[in-house]
Amino acid sequence: xxxxxxHVLTGAAGLAAxxxxxxxxxxxxxxxxxxxxxxxxxxxxxxxxxxVISDGVNTFPLGDxxxxxxxxxxxxxxxxxxxxxxxxxxxxxxxxxVNSGGKLVVIDTGNGPGAFASSKGNVGQFATNLAAAxxxxxxxxxxxxxxxHGDHINGLLTADNVLAxxxxxxxxxxxEWKYFMDDGEMGKQTSERMKGVFANARRVFDAGLKKxxxxxxxxxxxxxGILAVETAGHTPGHTSYVISSGSGKVFVQSDVTNxxxxxxxxxxxxxxxxxxxxxxxxxxxxxYDMLVADKLMVQGFHYPFPGLGNVExxxxxxxxxxxxxxxxx
Amino acid sequence: xxxxxxHVLTGAAGLAAxxxxxxxxxxxxxxxxxxxxxxxxxxxxxxxxxxVISDGVNTFPLGDxxxxxxxxxxxxxxxxxxxxxxxxxxxxxxxxxVNSGGKLVVIDTGNGPGAFASSKGNVGQFATNLAAAxxxxxxxxxxxxxxxHGDHINGLLTADNVLAxxxxxxxxxxxEWKYFMDDGEMGKQTSERMKGVFANARRVFDAGLKKxxxxxxxxxxxxxGILAVETAGHTPGHTSYVISSGSGKVFVQSDVTNxxxxxxxxxxxxxxxxxxxxxxxxxxxxxYDMLVADKLMVQGFHYPFPGLGNVExxxxxxxxxxxxxxxxx
Numbered sequence: 112x113x114x115x116x117x118h119v120l121t122g123a124a125g126l127a128a129x130x131x132x133x134x135x136x137x138x139x140x141x142x143x144x145x146x147x148x149x150x151x152x153x154x155x156x157x158x159x160x161x162x163v164i165s166d167g168v169n170t171f172p173l174g175d176x177x178x179x180x181x182x183x184x185x186x187x188x189x190x191x192x193x194x195x196x197x198x199x200x201x202x203x204x205x206x207x208x209v210n211s212g213g214k215l216v217v218i219d220t221g222n223g224p225g226a227f228a229s230s231k232g233n234v235g236q237f238a239t240n241l242a243a244a245x246x247x248x249x250x251x252x253x254x255x256x257x258x259x260h261g262d263h264i265n266g267l268l269t270a271d272n273v274l275a276x277x278x279x280x281x282x283x284x285x286x287e288w289k290y291f292m293d294d295g296e297m298g299k300q301t302s303e304r305m306k307g308v309f310a311n312a313r314r315v316f317d318a319g320l321k322k323x324x325x326x327x328x329x330x331x332x333x334x335x336g337i338l339a340v341e342t343a344g345h346t347p348g349h350t351s352y353v354i355s356s357g358s359g360k361v362f363v364q365s366d367v368t369n370x371x372x373x374x375x376x377x378x379x380x381x382x383x384x385x386x387x388x389x390x391x392x393x394x395x396x397x398x399y400d401m402l403v404a405d406k407l408m409v410q411g412f413h414y415p416f417p418g419l420g421n422v423e424x425x426x427x428x429x430x431x432x433x434x435x436x437x438x439x440x
Numbered sequence: 441x442x443x444x445x446x447h448v449l450t451g452a453a454g455l456a457a458x459x460x461x462x463x464x465x466x467x468x469x470x471x472x473x474x475x476x477x478x479x480x481x482x483x484x485x486x487x488x489x490x491x492v493i494s495d496g497v498n499t500f501p502l503g504d505x506x507x508x509x510x511x512x513x514x515x516x517x518x519x520x521x522x523x524x525x526x527x528x529x530x531x532x533x534x535x536x537x538v539n540s541g542g543k544l545v546v547i548d549t550g551n552g553p554g555a556f557a558s559s560k561g562n563v564g565q566f567a568t569n570l571a572a573a574x575x576x577x578x579x580x581x582x583x584x585x586x587x588x589h590g591d592h593i594n595g596l597l598t599a600d601n602v603l604a605x606x607x608x609x610x611x612x613x614x615x616e617w618k619y620f621m622d623d624g625e626m627g628k629q630t631s632e633r634m635k636g637v638f639a640n641a642r643r644v645f646d647a648g649l650k651k652x653x654x655x656x657x658x659x660x661x662x663x664x665g666i667l668a669v670e671t672a673g674h675t676p677g678h679t680s681y682v683i684s685s686g687s688g689k690v691f692v693q694s695d696v697t698n699x700x701x702x703x704x705x706x707x708x709x710x711x712x713x714x715x716x717x718x719x720x721x722x723x724x725x726x727x728y729d730m731l732v733a734d735k736l737m738v739q740g741f742h743y744p745f746p747g748l749g750n751v752e753x754x755x756x757x758x759x760x761x762x763x764x765x766x767x768x769x
Contacts, residue, residue: 140542141581143489144482144574150767151477160472165767194735194750194761201764213469233768240767245473252470406523415764421523432523433762435530435744438479438494438569439562 149243150236152417153440157356159211159336160440163410163417164241166204166221166266167234173200178373179381179388186373186380193372202370204262205418206237207363207410208244209354212335214252217276218352218363219412220266237266238275251276253334255327256283257365257412258346259291259312260384268319282333283316285326287348292316305386342367342398344391345384351398361408361419367391367398369413371420371431375399378428399429408434478572479565481746482769486685488540488665489769492739492746493570495533495550495595496563502529507702508710508717515702515709522701531699533591534747535566536692536739537573538683541664543581546605547681547692548741549595566595567604580605582663584656585612586694586741587675588620588641589713597648611662612645614655616677621645634715671696671727673720674713680727690748691738696720696727698742700749700760704728707757728758737763 150165177200178186187197195201207218220237227235241248254276257263269275290296291312300306316322327333329341329350342351345366352363368374369382378395381388402409402422411418411431420431479494506529507515516526524530536547549566556564570577583605586592598604619625620641629635645651656662658670658679671680674695681692697703698711707724710717731738731751740747740760749760 141539141544141579143539144491145769146574147482147767147769148480148573149477150765153473153476162473165765167767168764194737194763203764203767210470210472215470236767244477245475250470408523415762416767417765433744434523435497435532436479436494436746438476438496438532438565438745440474440476 149240150416151240151244152419152436153244154419154434154437155359155440156211156354156361157336157359159209159354159356159359161354161361161410162208162210162244162246163205163419164208164221164237164244164246165416166206166240166262167230167232167236168201168203168416169222169230169234170199170201173198176383179383181377181380189373189376193376195372200370200373202413203416203418204234204237205410205412205414205416206263206266208241208246208251209334209337211337211354211356214335215246215250216334216337217251217254217279218337219257219263219365220254220275222262223265223268224270226265234262235266248276249278251279254279254281255333255337255339255352256281256287257351257363258284258349259287259316260308260346260366261311263365263412264312264315267315272319274320281320281324282327283324284339284348284350285328286343287346287350288316288324288326290347292322304383342394344387344389344394346386349391349394361410362398362402363410363412364398365412367395368411371411371414371429375422375429375431376425403429478569479745480569480573481748481765482573483748483763483766484688484769485540485683485690486665486688488538488683488685488688490683490690490739491537491539491573491575492534492748493537493550493566493573493575494745495535495569495591496559496561496565497530497532497745498551498559498563499528499530502527505712508712510706510709518702518705522705524701529699529702531742532745532747533563533566534739534741534743534745535592535595537570537575537580538663538666540666540683540685543664544575544579545663545666546580546583546608547666548586548592548694549583549604551591552594552597553599555594563591564595577605578607580608583608583610584662584666584668584681585610585616586680586692587613587678588616588645589637589675589695590640592694592741593641593644596644601648603649610649610653611656612653613668613677613679614657615672616675616679617645617653617655619676621651633712671723673716673718673723675715678720678723689736691727691731691736693727693738693740695741696724697740700740700743700758704751704758704760705754732758 152163175183191197206221209216222234297309333339336356338353340351343349351365354361385391419434481492504512520526533550535550538545551563626638662668665685667682669680672678680694683690714720748763
């Protein structure tokens with residue numbers, strides 16, 4: 112075989128290998144790639160353009176209290192049924208960029224630069240994948256936030272704690288804003304987790320953004336062709352969206368369910384991060400029944416990337432059928 | 441709002457707009473992106489690394505004879521059930537690069553540079569997506585061909601009709617080679633389609649490669665950790681593969697089925713391009729029963745990109761569950 116560039120590059124290492132190593136080490140082996148494809152994906156909704164920008168995937172051991180009202184064994188069985196390892200949970204984070212009505216709109220922002228460092232790059236990829244998609248954060252007009260959990264708001268700030276989208280207006284659900292900025296509500300919290308959610312929301316919006324946000328109302332367009340829809344329960348102000356253009360329509364479900372093979376398949380399961388589990392379950396069932404009845408495509412923040420699909424009934428729950436990847440826009 | 445680069449760029453056009461145009465045309469609108477993400481995807485099989493390199497998607501109107509033994513209405517219904525347009529068919533092409541045992545191995549090559557031009561870039565993307573994945577065609581050691589249809593072999597040649605992988609050995613199934621190089625078999629053909637398949641195979645292997653190929657046998661490793669498996673019927677020498685490394689294993693099904701929501705869901709359906717439909721159906725049922733029984737992951741050349749999944753029984757057919765995208769390798 113002819114010498115190629117990589118043979119030349121790896122040749123010295125190959126020659127230095129001792130005979131005690133397996134033969135393959137002395138071979139002029141093809142180098143393994145160390146990077147995944149940049150995880151962004153584009154599709155059209157009528158005349159609007161949606162770019163899904165993955166913030167990465169977080170994987171953690173399945174604990175006893177991940178689903179509050181289901182046995183760990185049953186959750187493990189559901190993972191196994193979905194061909195996933197049964198002892199751990201992997202959750203993707205998928206912020207969006209929507210180019211609609213002349214405005215460039217970011218919906219949710221991922222885990223932020225701090226998480227990139229602490230997770231060794233597994234999450235907090237939004238900024239790099241945004242750049243890979245050729246989108247300049249300076250060109251973003253509006254940032255729309257669905258709710259105040261850290262995986263949705265932490266990417267609002269750079270590592271220097273200033274707005275990551277310097278020319279953007281930040282829009283937040285007015286109910287969410289009122290709740291998390293209310294000192295009385297904060298004082299009522301007893302769990303460490305909820306104290307942390309409050310503290311983080313105030314870190315981002317108060318210390319970071321100095322409260323320069325615009326609250327928005329449910330039932331109105333929050334941006335051109337992007338309708339804000341109430342789906343409270345996961346948090347008090349949790350919001351979904353309908354992106355519409357011409358005859359195109361996609362429902363952006365935010366966190367109505369988390370990973371679909373657990374929580375769309377089992378809509379009665381209460382993930383520990385649903386703040387009002389009964390209200391979240393009601394929103395989930397109502398939303399998924401509507402998606403099935405209206406044959407409405409859905410984009411899920413925590414669905415596997417790129418997270419666009421259709422929903423159908425499956426026994427006592429729902430199944431999400433991913434939309435086929437289109438290699439052109 | 442502050443002036444940003446794109447406002448400056450589009451400002452002149454905005455000013456020149458006449459007042460008769462809708463207001464949005466005079467707005468400093470965010471430019472639409474014109475490129476999809478590069479369609480490649482990496483995953484590990486034990487110590488081996490697989491990179492799926494999309495060659496694109498071909499879309500054509502659903503005709504009466506796409507499925508030989510099913511009514512057009514039934515095929516349209518199956519498309520609709522899969523949330524696809526019911527009047528057309530979209531087929532992806534997914535060649536692989538496998539880095540295994542020190543060798544860089546390409547499995548199948550896509551529709552080639554001629555198709556890129558004639559399809560206006562919808563297919564024939566293999567070379568550009570290979571480059572996007574950082575893989576130099578010169579560094580490929582082996583090119584393994586599953587069968588001699590144009591969407592698998594045409595990418596063997598550059599636009600100048602020389603081997604697109606200049607340092608590679610080209611490996612072909614010995615049964616396929618013998619069949620398509622046999623003048624007697626060629627002389628028996630009566631359909632224009634089959635005459636074309638023969639002519640194209642000879643264009644590539646004879647005029648192009650001057651027959652510099654190495655035939656391989658079923659039941660043996662064709663490359664390190666890549667076992668060739670007989671799945672004839674689609675063509676006489678149609679071959680699948682098992683990629684193995686450590687405890688990792690993936691079945692590369694080639695064209696055992698075409699798009700899974702039609703032909704895995706309805707394994708008795710005979711696509712017009714199955715040369716021996718009954719034999720192809722038998723191979724399909726045997727393969728899919730094995731995939732279900734062994735819980736073996738499968739990579740499908742014509743599955744929606746990236747084409748890795750698991751198979752389960754679904755009524756009288758099978759359902760392919762796509763593996764979740766991993767934003768890191």
